Amino acid sequence: MYVRVKRKRVAEINVVPYIDVMxxxxxxFMVTAPLITQGVKVDLPKADSESLPQDSKTPIVASVDIDGLFYLNVGDSKSESLEPAELAVLVRARLEVDPDTPVVVNGDGNVPYNSIIQLMVLLQQSGVPSVGLMTESPEQ
Known part of the structure; x- marks a missing residue:
């Protein structure tokens, strides 16, 4: 006579495939996370911008007109266009005298983006730590 021994069923889940998938x-995710966060750090413009405080120093205003010519509100000829090298020398000299002077870029609304970037790179190479962008407040 055969005696059947009842085996208990094992109710276990094999988690090894789940661990492999995880x-x-x-x-x-570790490989793609750094790729997602790369990019250029920018300060996005806001609609309601604040003006410079009244007690702040007179800023250096570097301007670009529609033709891509550069101007600076420093020196004798404020209304004459400057070569990039001249502009860099004037900005560097002014910052050596007073390093806390704010620097802002004033660009025509229709000037090509490339001209603004060239001016900002030129200012950066001249030793300007940060550059602000001038805007006009929207008419309501």
Whole structure:
């Protein structure tokens, strides 16, 4: 006579495949996360911008007209266009005298974006730590 021994059923879940999937996902997220956060840090313009405080120093205003010519409110010829090298020398000299002077860019609304970037790079190479952008308040 055969005696049947009843075996207890094992009710376990095999989690090894789930662990493998989770490790693959973890690696994918670790690799892609730095790629997502790369980019240029910018201060986005706001609609309601604040003006410079009244007690602040007179800023250096670097301007670009519609033709892409550069101007500076420093020196004898404020209404004459400057070569990039001249502008850099004037800004550097002014910042050596007073390093806390704010610097702002005043660009025509229709000037090509490239001209504004060239001016900002020129100011950065002249030692300007930060540059503000001038805007007009929207008419209501």
């Amino acid at each position: 490790l693959v996902l973890l690696i994918i």
